[in-house]
Amino acid sequence: MxxxxxxxxxxxxxxxxxxxxxxxxxxxxxxxxxxxxxxxxxxxxxxxxxxxxxxxxxxxxxxxxxxxxxxxxxxxxxxxxxxxxxxxxxxxxxxxxxxxxxxxxxxxxxxxxxxxxxxxxxxxxxxxxxxxxxxxxxxxxxxxxxxxxxxxxxxxxxxxxxxxxxxxxxxxxxxxxxxxxxxxxxxxxxxxxxxxxxxxxxxxxxxxxxxxxxxxxxxxxxxxxxxxxxxxxxxxxxxxxxxxxxxxxxxxxxxHAGGLPARSARYKHNAEVLVKGMREMGIETLLSDDEAGPIIQTFLTPRDPNFHFDTFYEALRQRGYAIYPGKLTKRPSFRIGTIGQIDEAVIRGALTAIREVFAEMKVTDMHPLES
The missing domain is CATH 3.40.640.10 (Type I PLP-dependent aspartate aminotransferase-like (Major domain))
Incomplete structure (x- = not known):
């Protein structure tokens, strides 16, 4: 799973x-x-x-x-x-x-x-x-x-x-x-x-x-x-x-793990690693760093015509990472959660999988798709 x-x-x-x-x-x-x-x-x-x-x-x-x-x-x-x-x-x-x-x-x-x-x-x-x-x-x-x-x-x-x-x-x-x-x-x-x-x-x-x-x-x-x-x-x-x-x-x-301070710190680190990795690929976030919390991160959909969310979602899932299936914001976007029993190693694995999927889909234009 x-x-x-x-x-x-x-x-x-x-x-x-x-x-x-x-x-x-x-x-x-x-x-x-x-x-x-x-x-x-x-x-x-x-x-x-x-x-x-x-x-x-x-x-x-x-x-x-x-x-x-x-x-x-x-x-x-x-x-x-x-x-x-x-x-x-x-x-x-x-x-x-x-x-x-x-x-x-x-x-x-x-x-x-x-x-x-x-x-x-x-x-x-x-x-x-x-x-x-x-x-x-x-x-x-x-x-x-x-x-x-x-x-x-x-x-x-x-x-x-x-x-x-x-x-x-x-x-x-x-x-x-x-x-x-x-x-x-x-x-x-x-x-x-x-x-x-x-x-x-x-x-x-x-x-x-x-x-x-x-x-x-x-x-x-x-x-x-x-x-x-x-x-x-x-x-x-x-x-x-x-x-x-x-x-x-x-x-x-x-x-036992340290209560709220430890839970908050782990989630914040997950979010920071994820956002940094996505931005290095050229993907932009919907929110600025001071607006976004450590729970879930929203990324603007690439305008590349080869990007299709359903294909992206399923290819990631086949590699062992299930992201949120769909957008709720008015601007085209997708969301990745950073909570649960996951850590930096899991996030870095997901970033590697995302790079692989982008290459497989031949997605190169990461500028945001406008509504």
């Missing part, structure tokens, strides 16, 4: 894979203890105080996103401001529209970060905005949004701050207590390096208590999921047992 150079699912360690060889019953004492430890570990990693809770939800990251939006966002009178600078902000706005929840968007295109001034201006322009939804790392381009600065800029306002940290949590610092973040969502198959199967919502306990009966869905109701987890240690519906056990192993390996 190839190395997964994607922003999740991603390449996992042998230990994480081996952990999934055991079968657990959803009511087993050992399994319930694993779930309890995971919830506590996630709260600790996000620097949550005693007034926060962790609610685990079955399903992909978007399940947690819809659960949080449906459980916490107002249904009338007030509005949620969704910051859009890529496909995932747009998805959050789409969910709110589908739910019939009042929403306004701040559109920054797909390669520009919002400034604190942008957020303050939007809030001043519409006093009915009570909730803010913003993405930490927008993997459409890989850009990092200035969450800390935005949180400080809106301090003192009656505003519920909700952060999608799907692709950043565990590799980029986030302090929910110090930054006064009310809600954060992420999933198992990202920077902690677990496998797909569940997502989670970290939220202030008061918000959970106030959300009783508000959610549009039985399955995605965070209040109901939380109360059952608290009372019984069990899930309301069949949990992804193997994914949870694998995640517990991933958390242990994460701590």
């Amino acid at each position: 190839p190395f997964l150079l994607t922003p999740g699912p991603l390449t996992t360690s042998r230990g994480v894979k081996i952990a999934m060889l055991a079968d657990y019953g959803s009511r087993d004492i050992e399994f319930r203890e694993i779930v309890k430890r995971i919830r506590a570990s996630l709260l600790d990693l996000a620097h949550c105080g005693p007034n926060y809770e962790c609610v685990i939800m079955q399903g992909s990251g978007t399940f947690a996103i819809e659960a949080a939006l449906g459980s916490f966002c107002p249904a009338k009178r007030y509005k949620t401001l969704v910051v859009c600078n890529g496909a995932y902000g747009e998805r959050a706005a789409k969910i709110l529209n589908r739910l019939g929840r009042p929403v306004v968007t701040l559109d920054k295109g797909d390669s520009e970060a919002p400034t604190p001034e942008d957020i303050v201006a939007a809030l001043n322009a519409d006093r009915t905005i009570s909730h803010l939804w913003i993405i930490h790392c927008e993997t459409t381009s890989g850009i990092i949004n200035p969450i800390e600065a935005i949180c400080k800029a809106v301090q003192g306002r009656a505003l519920t701050i909700m952060v999608d940290a799907m692709s950043s949590f565990g590799a980029i610092p986030i302090d929910m207590t110090a930054w006064n973040i009310d809600v954060m969502v992420s999933s198992s198959n990202k920077c902690i390096e677990g496998v797909p199967g569940f997502s989670y919502v970290l939220a202030k306990r008061s918000l959970l208590e106030e959300s009783e009966g508000r959610c549009h869905s039985t399955v995605l109701d965070l209040y109901e999921q939380w109360t059952v987890l608290e009372k019984t240690g069990q899930f309301r519906f069949t949990p992804p047992t193997h994914a949870l056990v694998a995640f517990q192993q991933a958390l242990q390996e994460y701590a």
Whole structure:
């Protein structure tokens, strides 16, 4: 199987894979203890105080996103401001529209970060905005949004701050207590390096208590999921047992390797090696170095008529490297992830494979293809 150079699912360690060889019953004492430890570990990693809770939800990251939006966002009178600078902000706005929840968007295109001034201006322009939804790392381009600065800029306002940290949590610092973040969502198959199967919502306990009966869905109701987890240690519906056990192993390996500082340093080095190698070939990046984070790198498609992405993708995969299959940005581009259980050796191997594929395809003009 190839190395997964994607922003999740991603390449996992042998230990994480081996952990999934055991079968657990959803009511087993050992399994319930694993779930309890995971919830506590996630709260600790996000620097949550005693007034926060962790609610685990079955399903992909978007399940947690819809659960949080449906459980916490107002249904009338007030509005949620969704910051859009890529496909995932747009998805959050789409969910709110589908739910019939009042929403306004701040559109920054797909390669520009919002400034604190942008957020303050939007809030001043519409006093009915009570909730803010913003993405930490927008993997459409890989850009990092200035969450800390935005949180400080809106301090003192009656505003519920909700952060999608799907692709950043565990590799980029986030302090929910110090930054006064009310809600954060992420999933198992990202920077902690677990496998797909569940997502989670970290939220202030008061918000959970106030959300009783508000959610549009039985399955995605965070209040109901939380109360059952608290009372019984069990899930309301069949949990992804193997994914949870694998995640517990991933958390242990994460701590043993040096936690967030070590994880962040490895990912940053991966990104630096990749970007340097691609630029040496003549490929340009969508973002500047101070805009791009260490999670995923977006490269502008060469204008050479011999370049065909599907051929490029499959030839790389045959050589053992699976990149993200397709573009999301408006400018023609492709993306390569730099997270997961990979290091400089893997990145250099991928660069060698890319050079070989370009030569095989007879791609020589690396200037960007314009839209």
